[in-house]
Amino acid sequence: MNEQRRDILQMLAEGKITSEEAEQLIAALERESAGSTAPGADGPPKPRPKYLRVVVDSTDNFGGDGPGRVNVRVPLQLLRAGVRLASLIPPQALGQASVELRKSGVPFDLSQLKPEQLEALIEHLDDVTVEVDQPDVKVHVFCE
Amino acid sequence: MPQVITVRVSRPHRRPIRLWIPLVPILLVLLPVLVVATLVATVACLAYRINPIRALGTGWRLLCATRGTRINVEQGRTAVLVGIS
Numbered sequence: 001m002n003e004q005r006r007d008i009l010q011m012l013a014e015g016k017i018t019s020e021e022a023e024q025l026i027a028a029l030e031r032e033s034a035g036s037t038a039p040g041a042d043g044p045p046k047p048r049p050k051y052l053r054v055v056v057d058s059t060d061n062f063g064g065d066g067p068g069r070v071n072v073r074v075p076l077q078l079l080r081a082g083v084r085l086a087s088l089i090p091p092q093a094l095g096q097a098s099v100e101l102r103k104s105g106v107p108f109d110l111s112q113l114k115p116e117q118l119e120a121l122i123e124h125l126d127d128v129t130v131e132v133d134q135p136d137v138k139v140h141v142f143c144e
Numbered sequence: 145m146p147q148v149i150t151v152r153v154s155r156p157h158r159r160p161i162r163l164w165i166p167l168v169p170i171l172l173v174l175l176p177v178l179v180v181a182t183l184v185a186t187v188a189c190l191a192y193r194i195n196p197i198r199a200l201g202t203g204w205r206l207l208c209a210t211r212g213t214r215i216n217v218e219q220g221r222t223a224v225l226v227g228i229s
Contacts, residue, residue: 051212066220077209084202088194 004029049126049143051075057138076122076143083118146211146228156221 005026012022056070094111101108125143132139151163171178182200189196213228 068220069218071214071216073212073214075209075212078206078213081202081206081209085206088199088202090193
């Protein structure tokens, strides 16, 4: 926005536009910036999701009891607190765990995983939707 | 901090069971046990070179974050609902 204002002032200095025209252009720029930052300018803001939902629907008739359903709702704050808990693990324990993972054929270094990265992952969970459709079971994971 | 744990069990041909468990009175009753557990946790944190204050703070945050958790399991006409509010 400062660059556009600078361009307007430059044109005024070069005589390409009059002072009234420059004033109108700057006022239009200010209206545009106020409109784009005002809430609801592009529609109502999307509320941030608060919960992670896992819904499992099974059509299997376990022992004649009928179909089963599992519905779990977990606050996203719990995931964030869990990430902080993971950051308490001492580095030597992380190193040992990484060594064991490598021995099992998983070349993953747990010490490279930073809490900020996990927090960023949780921040973007609201766009994540996982759906698994099988003939006898449906799994749906989403944020709301 | 969560205040109440709700447990509801519905079974066929039986009256449903509903429990409202207030957490604060239970924590007050279990306070001596909690104090001992906190001391043990602090010693364990020091032994593993973890900051005990940070660990206890994170544990408290974890407990407070459980508010709003709901687990609902249905199997045929039997249903179990556990809610933390």
